Amino acid sequence: MGQAIRAARLTLTRASAVVVPWLLAGAGLAVVGGFISLERRVNPYDEAWFLEVIARVRGGDVLYRDVFFSATPLSVDLGRMLAAVFGTQILVVKTLTTASFVATTLIAVAIVRRFGLSRLGAAAVALALLVLAAPLPQSPYTPLAMTFFIGCEAFALARLRAGLAERSVLVGAALAAGLALATKPNIGFLALGALVVSIALNPVARRLRDAALAAALAVAVGLAVLLPSLVDGGAGGMFDYGLAGRGAYLSRGTVSYLPALGDAFRAIPSALAHPQRLYAEVLVYLLPLVAAAALVAALVATRGRARREIAAVAVFSAAAFASAYPRFDVPHLEWIAAPLVVAVACACPRLRPAPARAVAAALALLLGVGLAVVVGGAVKVVAKGQREYADLPHLRGALVDAGGTRVTADRATRLAEAAGGLPMFVLLPGASLAYLTSGVRNPTPYDYPLATTFGRDGADDVVAAAASGRLRRACIARPSGAEWAGLESLRPTQLESRLRRALHRERDLGFCVVFGARG
Numbered sequence: 001m002g003q004a005i006r007a008a009r010l011t012l013t014r015a016s017a018v019v020v021p022w023l024l025a026g027a028g029l030a031v032v033g034g035f036i037s038l039e040r041r042v043n044p045y046d047e048a049w050f051l052e053v054i055a056r057v058r059g060g061d062v063l064y065r066d067v068f069f070s071a072t073p074l075s076v077d078l079g080r081m082l083a084a085v086f087g088t089q090i091l092v093v094k095t096l097t098t099a100s101f102v103a104t105t106l107i108a109v110a111i112v113r114r115f116g117l118s119r120l121g122a123a124a125v126a127l128a129l130l131v132l133a134a135p136l137p138q139s140p141y142t143p144l145a146m147t148f149f150i151g152c153e154a155f156a157l158a159r160l161r162a163g164l165a166e167r168s169v170l171v172g173a174a175l176a177a178g179l180a181l182a183t184k185p186n187i188g189f190l191a192l193g194a195l196v197v198s199i200a201l202n203p204v205a206r207r208l209r210d211a212a213l214a215a216a217l218a219v220a221v222g223l224a225v226l227l228p229s230l231v232d233g234g235a236g237g238m239f240d241y242g243l244a245g246r247g248a249y250l251s252r253g254t255v256s257y258l259p260a261l262g263d264a265f266r267a268i269p270s271a272l273a274h275p276q277r278l279y280a281e282v283l284v285y286l287l288p289l290v291a292a293a294a295l296v297a298a299l300v301a302t303r304g305r306a307r308r309e310i311a312a313v314a315v316f317s318a319a320a321f322a323s324a325y326p327r328f329d330v331p332h333l334e335w336i337a338a339p340l341v342v343a344v345a346c347a348c349p350r351l352r353p354a355p356a357r358a359v360a361a362a363l364a365l366l367l368g369v370g371l372a373v374v375v376g377g378a379v380k381v382v383a384k385g386q387r388e389y390a391d392l393p394h395l396r397g398a399l400v401d402a403g404g405t406r407v408t409a410d411r412a413t414r415l416a417e418a419a420g421g422l423p424m425f426v427l428l429p430g431a432s433l434a435y436l437t438s439g440v441r442n443p444t445p446y447d448y449p450l451a452t453t454f455g456r457d458g459a460d461d462v463v464a465a466a467a468s469g470r471l472r473r474a475c476i477a478r479p480s481g482a483e484w485a486g487l488e489s490l491r492p493t494q495l496e497s498r499l500r501r502a503l504h505r506e507r508d509l510g511f512c513v514v515f516g517a518r519g
Contacts, residue, residue: 039378043137044430049448050139052432064234074182075141096140112345131370133337145187148180153316156198174214178221190319198312240455249452257328291340298347317343394436412438424473450490466502475512
């Protein structure tokens with residue numbers, strides 16, 4: 001009996017020694033990442049739109065049928081669960097984004113530790129992600145999908161590295177790919193493709209059977225999450241937004257990597273005088289090049305199982321990079337930073353000769369300064385009073401620019417008065433924030449009315465509703481207004497012109513012009 005008790009205590013002690021450091025690391029990342037997310041303010045476009053989608057679905061609207069959404073529904077489902085507990089608040093969106101960052105970072109650390117990196121090296125990986133990929137004020141579906149992507153990579157590499165053919169590890173990888181598929185389709189399919197290639201690299205795997213099993217499980221998980229929306233009548237909208245809308249996005253929203261990389265290189269002199277820009281823009285564009293160079297060098301330097309492992313890492317890195325297509329801007333490159341940082345961390349120790357200590361020290365210094373710049377910059381902004389807590393519907397507890405609460409509240413009041421209790425279609429990039437803060441209801445599915453939003457027939461449907469009197473109010477930006485500054489290529493100018501002709505002008509609110517039904 002005494003031996004059993006001692007054995008139980010020893011097991012508990014060992015478990016604590018393993019679990020506690022991970023819990024502490026996760027808590028630390030959550031605190032720092034959450035603070036950075038708060039300091040980065042409320043994004044009136046992507047963040048507000050995601051919250052408006054949650055609000056409408058919680059209010060009874062059907063996703064895809066009544067509400068536009070450009071990805072598969074798992075992130076919305078998770079957001080609804082959090083909102084049911086904490087209310088439909090913007091902090092729910094920031095919590096999802098921060099949790100995705102924490103989980104992604106911990107998985108990345110677990111991968112590099114399994115590859116033999118020291119605790120200090122693993123800490124450097126976490127630090128690099130804190131510097132290069134701290135939570136952004138954006139919709140959470142892409143960072144959440146990347147969490148599942150790197151989870152799939154972790155299972156696939158564990159199976160390959162250990163020479164395992166056990167189905168349980170394969171099932172874990174396939175489930176992660178399926179969850180990525182249920183969150184954002186292109187990332188899910190790329191994760192599944194990388195998993196299939198990693199199976200082909202495993203000499204002890206039953207390649208064809210294992211690949212078929214992985215594909216079947218991943219697709220089954222994706223369909224299981226999609227099923228409620230399909231049953232409720234959202235199938236048509238989902239495929240319309242995903243296919244027709246994707247074509248419009250490709251034609252209007254493309255940001256090519258090489259031209260953007262050239263811009264980043266040209267920005268280095270000015271970025272040196274503004275360290276935050278250096279870490280936020282320049283280094284994130286250089287990371288794919290560094291990862292590619294490290295992987296190629298490691299493939300040349302290794303043989304046998306080590307080369308197969310690096311090849312699998314390279315496959316997942318290439319898939320992550322491809323997932324940013326067609327918009328290789330700063331947010332998309334930050335979202336794919338984790339697999340690329342993992343690639344560098346796994347490849348460098350296998351180089352011959354190994355990188356000099358001076359190089360490692362320089363990288364450590366760069367990351368240390370980066371952490372000071374990122375976190376110190378956030379503290380400085382808050383300490384100087386450049387942020388204030390928003391006391392507005394759905395935004396409580398979040399930070400906005402100083403004076404932003406007053407401006408947003410004034411706009412919301414004017415919009416509500418102009419609506420006169422009727423639904424109103426707001427044709428502005430920040431329409432979702434206007435709906436949330438004013439209480440005005442959107443009579444269309446389009447809460448984020450970019451030109452890429454409306455699918456095949458959505459714009460025609462909106463104009464037809466205006467012509468028939470079903471859409472009685474719209475607020476449209478002035479043709480020369482600043483509301484679309486920086487988003488000109490995504491402005492729905494044709495729809496604006498058609499609505500101006502279908503409705504009649506009533507009043508100018510300053511930030512948009514109200515049009516009403518004729519007759």
